[in-house]
Amino acid sequence: MNRGFLIPANSKKSMLYFSMFNKFDLILFGIGIGFSFFGILILPVENIMFAILAILPACVTGFLVFPVPHYHNVLTFLMSAWSFISERRMFIWKGWCVSSEESDKE
Secondary structure, X not given: OOOOOOOOOOHHHHHOEOOOEOHHHHHHHXXXXXXXXXXXXXXXXXXXXXXXXXXXXXXXXXXHOOOOOOOOOHHHHHHHHHHHHHOOOOOOOOOOOOOOHHHHHO
C-alpha cells in the first residue's frame, strides 16, 4: 500500500459520546429536556396547545442535535449555511499568467 496511512472513515466518531454527540450537543439537548420537564409540571397539559408548548423545547433541541449525512448534526449544518451566506468573501481571479505588482517590485 505505498507506505501510506489508511484512516478509517469513522475515525472521528471515537471522539464523540455515543459515537454521535459532542459535549455541547448533550448539554443543549439536556437543557431542552429540562425546560420541557418543567413545562409539563407547570402548564396544564390537558389542553393540547399547552401540551405541545410544553414539549416544544425538547423537540427543537432534539431536531438540532439530530445527525445528518456529511455534517455532524443539523446545528452544524445550519451554522455552516449561515456562515456561507453571511460571511461571503470576494476572490478576484487574475489568471495564472498575470504577475502581481508586489512581485514586479522585487
